Amino acid sequence: MTDTLLARLDQFPAVALLGPRQVGKTTLAEWIADQRESVYLDLESPPDRERLDDPVYYLSGHADKLVILDEVQRMPELFQTLRGLIDRGRRKGQKAGRFLLLGSASIDLLRQSGESLAGRIAYVDLNPLDVLEVGPAERDRLWVRGGFPDSFLADSDAASMVWREAFIRTYLQRDIPQLGPRIPAETLRRFWTMLAHDQGGLLNAAHLGRGLAVDGKSVARYLDLLVDLLLVRRLPPCHANVGKRLVRSPKVYVRDSGIVHRLLGLGDRDAVLGHPVAGGSWEGFVIENLLGAVPEGTEASFYRTAAGAEIDLVLDLPGGKRWAVEIKRGLTPKPERGFHHACEDLKPDRAFIVYSGDDDYRKSGGLTVIGLKGLCERLQG
Known part of the structure; x- marks a missing residue:
């Protein structure tokens, strides 16, 4: 899955890695984070959620990094913000690899990202071991x-x-x-x-x-x-x-x-x-x-x-x-x-x-x- 995920990050501004809980999404994301400059936020963590009280201000300060948002379905209101940041980055020449979104509930994530990030996001499914x-x-x-x-x-x-x-x-x-x-x-x-x-x-x-x-x-x-x-x-x-x-x-x-x-x-x-x-x-x-x-x-x-x-x-x-x-x-x-x-x-x-x-x-x-x-x-x- 690593090659697929890296290829999508090189092509799209946002990539959603979807799978049930405990399947290994965070482990894979942490490995990706070691390969490039990044910042990781767990949206089930109150301190990390507080950092996003003003999401435009916080995320704009990390425009040169891969931002990993874990359990992103906890804050569906973020998708509209991500769309604005992605479009602003595109005008400045930044086309890919801005956000890696991890989600364990597909419908909310797909609906929110489909409404707000159409044409800007790719989806990768992470299944249990096979x-x-x-x-x-x-x-x-x-x-x-x-x-x-x-x-x-x-x-x-x-x-x-x-x-x-x-x-x-x-x-x-x-x-x-x-x-x-x-x-x-x-x-x-x-x-x-x-x-x-x-x-x-x-x-x-x-x-x-x-x-x-x-x-x-x-x-x-x-x-x-x-x-x-x-x-x-x-x-x-x-x-x-x-x-x-x-x-x-x-x-x-x-x-x-x-x-x-x-x-x-x-x-x-x-x-x-x-x-x-x-x-x-x-x-x-x-x-x-x-x-x-x-x-x-x-x-x-x-x-x-x-x-x-x-x-x-x-x-x-x-x-x-x-x-x-x-x-x-x-x-x-x-x-x-x-x-x-x-x-x-x-x-x-x-x-x-x-x-x-x-x-x-x-x-x-x-x-x-x-x-x-x-x-x-x-x-x-």
């Missing part, structure tokens, strides 16, 4: 513990579970209330846990509402919040014109597999493999890894018809290529009949089965069986 960043022997640990560095690197599975529980409680009891929504922490945790139980299932707002004793609008609000906090993914259905009745509801995934397992109380690999969520958890793990590796501009969806034809992940890549991906846990993957029917409908350029092994081989019908790391490498290459 299969390209760990050794082959550590892949199961990555799946079970998730990709947050402190969880993955914990001394034991038990210590990892303690970290993930603290992570969940911090979001529910501190971060979300600070962002404004008045949702009881217990209610939101139950909702989050219900999503984990149905990992990769179609969104059924009525069912979720009955379980929480709330209406459909509340369910939509809760889901929007977790999506905006980069904790849950809403995978849209593919809207292909194939003349068949298509499923219209999105599929919903808790994005980090370790958080799924903590919400369900699954402390180690054996507990995960013995739970009904194992298949959905592996599917979500694969999808997050693949979407972290896709080229910029890729559109992701799933395909399902009322008759049962289904593709777990459809990737529409830049340049017009379409890849179909079936996800199977285990070492002897066999595609479902519905996958073949779906491929006949969509006619993808490539069709893959991602499985738990590492070898790549071809099957009849132009189908490639491939390990997760191998497909991530193909997407990046």
Whole structure:
């Protein structure tokens, strides 16, 4: 990510580095700060916030430095100020590398920066650790513990579970209330846990509402919040014109597999493999890894018809290529009949089965069986 971030800073006046809490944004920003003259402000720190009581005065005094603003969604009113400073700097010939903005809540940051900094800002997503960043022997640990560095690197599975529980409680009891929504922490945790139980299932707002004793609008609000906090993914259905009745509801995934397992109380690999969520958890793990590796501009969806034809992940890549991906846990993957029917409908350029092994081989019908790391490498290459 370092090369990408440096390239964007050399091109744009402002760069937003987005990712959930504890994923490594500040660590990466501090490394960048060591490479060039900079000033770092944590907007959750009262002394740092006080420095920005008069932001134009303070930031103008650091016009020759890279200004790093951490947790910038805490002060959305800053974006209008940044726009004026960027435009003033452009008139003086300073075109790039003014501000690095770190944010752990996407929607407020994107909306504010989209309104105020259009054409002046680039976005870089920092995801948890993925299969390209760990050794082959550590892949199961990555799946079970998730990709947050402190969880993955914990001394034991038990210590990892303690970290993930603290992570969940911090979001529910501190971060979300600070962002404004008045949702009881217990209610939101139950909702989050219900999503984990149905990992990769179609969104059924009525069912979720009955379980929480709330209406459909509340369910939509809760889901929007977790999506905006980069904790849950809403995978849209593919809207292909194939003349068949298509499923219209999105599929919903808790994005980090370790958080799924903590919400369900699954402390180690054996507990995960013995739970009904194992298949959905592996599917979500694969999808997050693949979407972290896709080229910029890729559109992701799933395909399902009322008759049962289904593709777990459809990737529409830049340049017009379409890849179909079936996800199977285990070492002897066999595609479902519905996958073949779906491929006949969509006619993808490539069709893959991602499985738990590492070898790549071809099957009849132009189908490639491939390990997760191998497909991530193909997407990046």
